[in-house]
Amino acid sequence: MTKAPARARNSHVWERDKFDHYVEPEWIGNALFGALDLPVGTVVLDPSCGWGRLLRGAQTAGLYALGSDIVPRWNDKEAVNFQTVRNDRGVLCLRPSLVQADWFASGDDWCPSTAPGWREPQVVASNPxxxxxxxxxxxxxxxxxMMVVLILPLRWIAGDxxxxxxxxxxxxxxxxxxxxxSMPPGSxxxxGTRVEGGKVDFGVFVWLKGYRGAPQIEWLRKPAVARGRRVRSA
Incomplete structure (x- = not known):
């Protein structure tokens, strides 16, 4: 069994993961891409995709999902088991393409893939x-x-x-x-450690290329009943 990182007594603050692999709840990806309502087929790249939870949300929204990470965590047993599916609107949702890569490498060296979408994705969406x-x-x-979508602590809106x-x-x-x-480390x-009870407020920050107005506020709420889109095998 994987050893969990230590944390202080009576605390919900975990010791920092070496690669900052913190995992968002599964419902966030579905709710997020439902709220963004991007056109079917939009290319969405998650350069720190981890177990692929955001990619699952992009995939089931009918988007063309690409994922990379410095560590190929999609091989972990906890990772999303991607399949080609049809979502509840009947849209064929292809299995995401996954590549091991370092987002922080300079220029085009960051990604070994020359396939369409990797070097100039329409949307970069990630829990960085x-x-x-x-x-x-x-x-x-x-x-x-076109757009950048990042999950970040809400303290990002403070500080000079x-x-x-x-x-x-x-x-x-x-x-x-x-x-x-709750955004615990994947380990x-x-x-098997109980990970409920988040102590840090998070938000989704959305940047739209060319936008010049004041930012809007829209709450991303957990669905009351459904935790994700219904899908069936293609």
């Missing part, structure tokens, strides 16, 4: 490594052609230096996540 989130965002705004940068960026929408999600989930 938080210790390098600002660098991640800068690269995403350069490489995405960061807010000054946000004010000059094409920040289109802020979506506080409700209820407050805690793999070990």
């Amino acid at each position: 490594p938080y210790d390098r989130a600002e660098e991640f965002l800068e690269l995403a705004l350069t490489r995405a052609t 230096r960061r807010t000054a940068r946000l004010e000059t960026s094409p920040l289109y929408k802020l979506m506080p996540i409700c209820p407050r999600p 805690a989930i793999a070990s």
Whole structure:
């Protein structure tokens, strides 16, 4: 059994994971791409896809999902078992393409794939490594052609230096996540440790290339009944 990272007594704050592999609840991907309502076939790249939970949401929304990570975590038994499916609107949703790659490598060297969509994805959507989130965002705004969507702590909207940068960026929408999600390291989930009860507020930050207005606020809420889209085998 995988050993869970230590945490302080009576605390819900985990020791930092080496690669910042923190896992969002499964419902977030479905709710997020349902709210964004992107056109079917839009190319969505998650460069730190981990177990593929956001990719599952993109896939079942009928989007062309691509995923990469510095560690191929899609081979873990906890990862999403992707299949080609049809969603509840009858749209054929292809299995995401997955490649081991380092998003922070310079230029086009970051990705070994030359297949369509990888070098110029329409949307970059991710739960990025938080210790390098600002660098991640800068690269995403350069490489995405349409939109950048990142799950980040809500404290990102505070602080002089960061807010000054946000004010000059094409920040289109802020979506506080409700209820407050638990975002434990993947190793805690793999070990079977109970991971409920998040203590940090998170939101989805959406940047739209070319947008110049004030950012909008829209709450991303957990569905009351359905936890995801119904799918059937293709």
